[in-house]
Amino acid sequence: MTHSSSPSIGHEARWWRPLENGRVLCELCPRECRPAPGQRAYCLVRRNEGGRLVTDAWNAGLGFAADPIEKKPLYHVRPGSRVLSFGTAGCNLGCVHCQNASMSQSKAALARMEHATPGMLLRAAKSQNCAGLAFTYNEPVIFGEFVMACAEAARATGLYNVMVSNGYVALPAAREIYQQIDAVNVDLKGFREDAHRKLTRGRLAPVLDFLRWLRHETTVWLELTTLLIPGHNDGAEELGELTRWVADELGPDTPLHLTAFHPDHRLLDVPRTPAETLLRARQIALAAGLRYVYLGNLPLAEGNDTLCPACGVVCVVRDGWGESSVRLVDGCCPGCGAGVPGFWATGARAVAGTRDARR
Ligand code: SF4
Structure with missing residues (x-):
């Protein structure tokens, strides 16, 4: 894909209303x-321009790459296919352990965004054999206007659309x-409100409502991912509550990816997650009734393949991403x-499993 270095700026945002004294209320998250x-607002890409909320994340993006779908990670979605991936500057959470902080928490990233229209993205996806x-x-809802435009164009040409999200979004906006x-x-x-606030600068309850x-x-x-951070969210009691909540509220067929932390950004004094922690957490999740519990960020013999929960036969073998x-x-x-x-279908547009099939 060819990019120019000048993103479109100041596109009027959705999901806001005017307040007194020229202020605006963003209702997106x-x-x-x-x-x-x-x-500028917290997420950097949205700002008040003369009493209107505008977004700088329109026809613009960062980090364009063709990735295996397994890298997102999404293990029950078109295994072996590739997705054209991108984000923008900014984020609506401020995670102290963010692994993309140079994009998500840096104003300098605004200037690095490249011009990209939906048409350019679709041409790039096709040329790089992406499905x-x-x-x-970063959090895609902060560029939700552009997500909607790209996703609509992608569907019209037979591509599927996936998000990797922190779940911090207001439901009226999420519906669109x-x-x-x-x-x-x-x-x-x-799964602890106070620890969630310290780690992310955001509340846990809205994420659970969204889920x-x-x-x-x-x-x-x-699918869900929980990054296990030693001493912060890896206690057996907390993991038991989290996984039982997932099984009860979202269903035992919801895939859960338990992944290993490495020191990053402002959480440099916490050690890497040991393999034993991941293996123990997987047993807790399985005991809670979850049927598809995967392990990531460490090379381990278990937690890679999809096994039939009824008879144990291997249904999808994974030997590295893609x-x-x-x-x-x-x-x-x-x-x-x-x-x-x-979401296994191999046709032009994948078809999600039925609601009943997921129970
Ligand atoms: S998306 Fe969230 S963080 Fe960004 S401006 Fe709106 S309310 Fe603020």
Whole structure:
């Protein structure tokens, strides 16, 4: 893809209303910023320009790359396919352990955004043999207007759309942004309100509300990731509560990715997650009733493949990112014929598993 170095700026945003004294209220996420004229909001890409909320993340992006879908991670979505991935500057959370802080928490990243229209992205996706678009790296809802434009264009040409999200979004906006989204991986960064605030500068409760909404009121395919940070969110009691909540509220077929932390950004004094912690957490999740519990960021013998929960036969073999071998027959286990929920279709546009199949 060819980019110019001058992104479009000042595109009028959605999901806001005017307040007194020229301030505006952004209604896109639970942070509810109220920037004064001339001020940027918390997520950097939205700002008050003369009493209007505008976005600088329109026809613009950062970090364009063709990735294996497994890298998002999304394990029950078109295994072996590639997605054209990008994000923007800014984020609506301020995670102290962010692995993309040079994009998400740096004003300098605004100047690095490149011009990219939906048409340019689709041409790049096709030329790089991508089956879908991935809105990722930072929180995609902060550029929700552009996500909607790209996702609509992608669907019209037979590409699928996925998000990698922190789940920090107001539901009225999510209802619009997720209309053309096929699958999402949401980071569930812990299960303690106070620790969540310290780690992310955001509240946990809205994330749980969003997850319930996504699961019960949409057909978007949902997977979760929890990064296990030693001493912060890896206690057995907390993990037990988190995984039981997922099983009860979102269903036991919701894939959960438990991934290893490495020191980054402002959390440099915390050690890497040991393999034993991941293995123990997986046992807790399985005991809570979750059927698909994967391990990531460490080379381990377990937690890579998709096993049939009914008979234990391997249904999808994963040998590194993008090297998946699917043994399913019409979405069913090749051993016993039990349905394995997911987004397996190989046609022009993937079709999500039915709601019943996920239960
Ligand atoms: S999307 Fe950005 S501007 Fe809007 S409330 Fe959230 S952080 Fe603030």
